Amino acid sequence: MPLNLTRRAALALPLIAALPRSGFAQAGFAQAGFAQEGEWRPARTVRMIVPQGAGGTTDVMARLLSAHLQQRWGQSVIVDNKAGAGGVIGTQEAIRAAADGYTILMGNVGAQAIAYQLMRSLPYKPDDLTPVAGMIDGPNALIVNSAIAANTVPEFVAYLKKTPNVSFGTPGIGTTPHLAAVWFNKLAGTESVALHYRGSGPAMIDLYAGATQYSFDALVNSIEAIRSGRVKVLGVTGTERYPLLPDVPTIRETMPALSGFVSNSWVGLFLRTGVSAAAIQSLHAGVQSLLNQPDMNARFLALGGVPIRKSQPEFASYVREETAKWTAVISSAGLSGNL
Amino acid sequence: MISTALSDLWFGFGIALLPQNLLWCFIGVLIGNIVGVLPGMGVLAAISILLPLTYSLPPVAAILMLAGIYYGAQYGGAICAILLNLPCHPPHAVTCLDGFPLTQQGKAGTALGITMLASFFGASFGIMEMIFFAPVLVRLAIQFGSTEIFSLMLLGLLAGSTLAKGSPLKGVGMTVLGLLLSVVGTDVTTGVPRFTFGILQLTDGVELVALALGLFGIAEFLKSVNRTLPVATGNATIRLKDMRPSRSELRQAAFPILRGTLVGSLCALIPGTGPTIASFVAYATEKKLAKDPSRFGRGAIEGVAAPEASTHSSVQGDFIPTMSLGIPGDSVMALLLGALLIQGIAPGPQLIKEHPDIFWGLIASFWIGNIMLLVLNVPMIGIWVKLLKIPYRYLYPSALFFICIGVFSTNNDLFQVGETLVIGIIGYGFVALRFEPAPILLGFILGSRLEENFRRSMLISHGDLMIFIDRPISAGFILLSVVLILAQVYFRVLRRKPPLIRVPTDEGAFE
Amino acid sequence: MTDGPSSWAHDLAAGCVLAGVGVGAIVVGQSYGIGTLQRMEPGFFPVALGVILIGIGLGLAVSALKLRARQGHATTPLFDVPDWRGWLFIVGGVLSFLVFSTYGGLLPGAFACVFISAMGDRTTTWSRALVLAGCVAVAGSIFFAYVLKVQMPLFTWGPA
Missing domain, CATH: 1.20.58 (Methane Monooxygenase Hydroxylase; Chain G, domain 1)
Structure with missing residues (x-):
């Protein structure tokens, strides 16, 4: 089979990580917290569209939530994987469905923030979707070939400035690791060449060999390589340090020029615009009751990120900010309409 | 070192033989076997559909089951290829070439018997490789960057281009057509959509399963409907005795099995070369080495034994880079990796130390699973062969349905079903012009890798073509390619030398 | 041919x-x-x-x-005439699968696909095709829906 690990998988895979194996079964599948009296409840089967294949973070999030909602509502919630074209096909399905709250979309940063500026002809616009609730937010790591004489981000920026023809590998065009690198170079005033691979595995091999010099990659994919010393890690792209790597600084704390540099992959729940406020409320409450379960922090951490605990308007404005941020990065890098 | 490996393996058997794990392993190989026999439904689809069900299983059971589907399907796939000439999934496309002629000669039982033997041998070798050489092999595997992969793909293309029977020129033409088809979709290097004609679903490229089943399935039905004579089942009441290949057949198959196994185990290590490429390369190797290459495509037992051994050893070997580096070799492995990650296990150098139960349990279960498959399939051969007695008029409509649902399940998208139909109709046109469809698959599989890795290498070397010679592994493959071309030219000249007045066949193009 | x-x-x-x-x-x-x-x-x-x-x-x-x-001139006929009946029904079978599985679900899709394509064979009678389609559709749909959990509903009304 050809490497199907294309953009969609690359967008999704970075996040999956360790769910502590004990108790995963009980995690989302029990303690659903029953819905309040008078809350909107579905009267028939709900379909949750995942615009990605099985096994990615977006899919894992959907399975967790669907089991939880099923208990909460006493109504079956079916996960429907509609992968293709970097999430566009699944999103399109969600928008075409009736605006009754019976079709929900487990979206992510790729199709719900980056795609608007990156894709040439996108069959939907931001207004077609209403962000309902965030699920998980996961950072990338800046990793470099171990032979490179730089142990901190400032040293690395200096290295980039004096060395010509430095290149970085990406798991695919338009993925957060790719755009993070583009943005990093822009902020640091450096230049390097992007090499695109099908997924982060092959990119990692060229990084080991020194064919490429550095890469941004989801922690989940790189943490083993970091621990075994095959690559050096210089920083993480989150707002805060990653609890599993407490000694590694965030990139934004390392240099003033990079103080605005935050680049996370996130997954969240969306409905097509026009669904009743009651349904939105009910779904948001359902997500919160999942995220507020006591061991969810640890569980999400193992999955490569942190739960997004935001109110519905907060999440909506987060999505708007993210869209604006990536739109600016993409257009300033001349990547608009690249796909 | 060997003794520790053996005691670890003993520990692994302890894990794999736990009733619960044994059960999941059995379920896995059983589902795999069935999925393998059914045309259409691929391993990738089966695993991605069943993956969510394993989220709630304990990790060892989950991975044993999913892995079981993967190698179990390979056993099933061969059956379909040999008996029905349908490559139920791509690695077995080359098995059709000689397997089906054997069936037509009434030797289906023998072919299946040899296949099972070759499969088991290949798989066992792959497993042993994983036990004893994993650390060494891993060091080799991380040498395969873009440059090396390009050179290897080039060699594979040159070696495989003479794969088809019949006119060499037409075979090369089909290979090039396959290369061209692989271009369809978003260009990985620049993001430009090519030959998609504005169709969103085509941005991910042509689906391999749709291509294989369109060409070998639908095109074949269109060609054969109302026209086939029943396949001679030979002695349709096959007894266990008939399946046992004769001594001379075994002797004939022994070295091809060995060579196929080696080819497969090498291909497994290199990211991006799964069992499909392994089987093509093994077939091409046999054809190159054969004293009388013209036997191939007409029921040569080597043409079944080598690719099957290769597929199976590659399938088992595939787990080496995945488990010990955390780098998946193909999309099936990427899914299994995902399954492990979801369970809280990060594959990588630490895996063997941190989760010996998973690593050794999995290895032990490979053997158990393969034995189960052998036990499951050998007595079944007689029943499988009876498939041939089903009249074609009942067989093709059922197969058509399996193809439709199988292709649908690769992406949960009916678009792919339509794609298969279109490919089938166009494919019929090519078959009618006496083209062989197999080389298209080869070109299709190699094409995108060839192009992407070449372009990446050029970016890495800043436009210096010498990069392919400067790197030792790559240089080796380039050298082999040159030797291959020179040998081809030499033999051609040599063959022309005797001034024989040959009638039409001398053009090669007109066999 | x-x-x-x-x-x-x-x-x-x-x-x-x-x-x-x-x-x-x-x-x-x-x-x-x-x-x-x-x-x-x-x-x-x-x-x-x-x-x-x-x-x-x-x-x-x-x-x-x-x-x-x-x-000299061709001995075999230049191009084969395809079997139009077989063609029509096989292509129709796949198309009917597309239509019926979208608007009716897996079971109707399977039935239509097998039944229509079976009629492409000149020796197949209506009744036999019906029986074949019924058997394959029921057994196949149950297998795919319940054992392999294919993401297509058995029955549905209108486009999903």
Whole structure:
């Protein structure tokens, strides 16, 4: 089979990580917290569209939530994987469905923030979707070939400035690791060449060999390589340090020029615009009751990120900010309409 | 070192033989076997559909089951290829070439018997490789960057281009057509959509399963409907005795099995070369080495034994880079990796130390699973062969349905079903012009890798073509390619030398 | 019929088809930009393949003409007439699967697909096709829906 690990998988895979194996079964599948009296409840089967294949973070999030909602509502919630074209096909399905709250979309940063500026002809616009609730937010790591004489981000920026023809590998065009690198170079005033691979595995091999010099990659994919010393890690792209790597600084704390540099992959729940406020409320409450379960922090951490605990308007404005941020990065890098 | 490996393996058997794990392993190989026999439904689809069900299983059971589907399907796939000439999934496309002629000669039982033997041998070798050489092999595997992969793909293309029977020129033409088809979709290097004609679903490229089943399935039905004579089942009441290949057949198959196994185990290590490429390369190797290459495509037992051994050893070997580096070799492995990650296990150098139960349990279960498959399939051969007695008029409509649902399940998208139909109709046109469809698959599989890795290498070397010679592994493959071309030219000249007045066949193009 | 040997006419047509595809690849491919071998643009590879295809196509056509000069006129019929009934029903079977599985679900889709394509065989009677379609649809749908959990509902009304 050809490497199907294309953009969609690359967008999704970075996040999956360790769910502590004990108790995963009980995690989302029990303690659903029953819905309040008078809350909107579905009267028939709900379909949750995942615009990605099985096994990615977006899919894992959907399975967790669907089991939880099923208990909460006493109504079956079916996960429907509609992968293709970097999430566009699944999103399109969600928008075409009736605006009754019976079709929900487990979206992510790729199709719900980056795609608007990156894709040439996108069959939907931001207004077609209403962000309902965030699920998980996961950072990338800046990793470099171990032979490179730089142990901190400032040293690395200096290295980039004096060395010509430095290149970085990406798991695919338009993925957060790719755009993070583009943005990093822009902020640091450096230049390097992007090499695109099908997924982060092959990119990692060229990084080991020194064919490429550095890469941004989801922690989940790189943490083993970091621990075994095959690559050096210089920083993480989150707002805060990653609890599993407490000694590694965030990139934004390392240099003033990079103080605005935050680049996370996130997954969240969306409905097509026009669904009743009651349904939105009910779904948001359902997500919160999942995220507020006591061991969810640890569980999400193992999955490569942190739960997004935001109110519905907060999440909506987060999505708007993210869209604006990536739109600016993409257009300033001349990547608009690249796909 | 060997003794520790053996005691670890003993520990692994302890894990794999736990009733619960044994059960999941059995379920896995059983589902795999069935999925393998059914045309259409691929391993990738089966695993991605069943993956969510394993989220709630304990990790060892989950991975044993999913892995079981993967190698179990390979056993099933061969059956379909040999008996029905349908490559139920791509690695077995080359098995059709000689397997089906054997069936037509009434030797289906023998072919299946040899296949099972070759499969088991290949798989066992792959497993042993994983036990004893994993650390060494891993060091080799991380040498395969873009440059090396390009050179290897080039060699594979040159070696495989003479794969088809019949006119060499037409075979090369089909290979090039396959290369061209692989271009369809978003260009990985620049993001430009090519030959998609504005169709969103085509941005991910042509689906391999749709291509294989369109060409070998639908095109074949269109060609054969109302026209086939029943396949001679030979002695349709096959007894266990008939399946046992004769001594001379075994002797004939022994070295091809060995060579196929080696080819497969090498291909497994290199990211991006799964069992499909392994089987093509093994077939091409046999054809190159054969004293009388013209036997191939007409029921040569080597043409079944080598690719099957290769597929199976590659399938088992595939787990080496995945488990010990955390780098998946193909999309099936990427899914299994995902399954492990979801369970809280990060594959990588630490895996063997941190989760010996998973690593050794999995290895032990490979053997158990393969034995189960052998036990499951050998007595079944007689029943499988009876498939041939089903009249074609009942067989093709059922197969058509399996193809439709199988292709649908690769992406949960009916678009792919339509794609298969279109490919089938166009494919019929090519078959009618006496083209062989197999080389298209080869070109299709190699094409995108060839192009992407070449372009990446050029970016890495800043436009210096010498990069392919400067790197030792790559240089080796380039050298082999040159030797291959020179040998081809030499033999051609040599063959022309005797001034024989040959009638039409001398053009090669007109066999 | 399609199993007969390859005649010069087949090769001539095959050569023309390959060359035609090659021309198409060049025409569409060059619009993506060609670049150079060292700095390939997305059009380079398809255009190069197009050129090779034209070469192979011409080679085939020329050798076909040479053979024709030697063999004289074709002995086998130039092109096979497809079995139109089989064609109609097989293509119809797949199309009906597309339609019925969208608007009716897996079971109706399976039934329509098997039944319609079975009617493509001239020896199959209505009743036999019905029985076959019924058996395959029921057994197949249950297997795919419950054992393999294919993401398609057994029954549905209207497009999902």
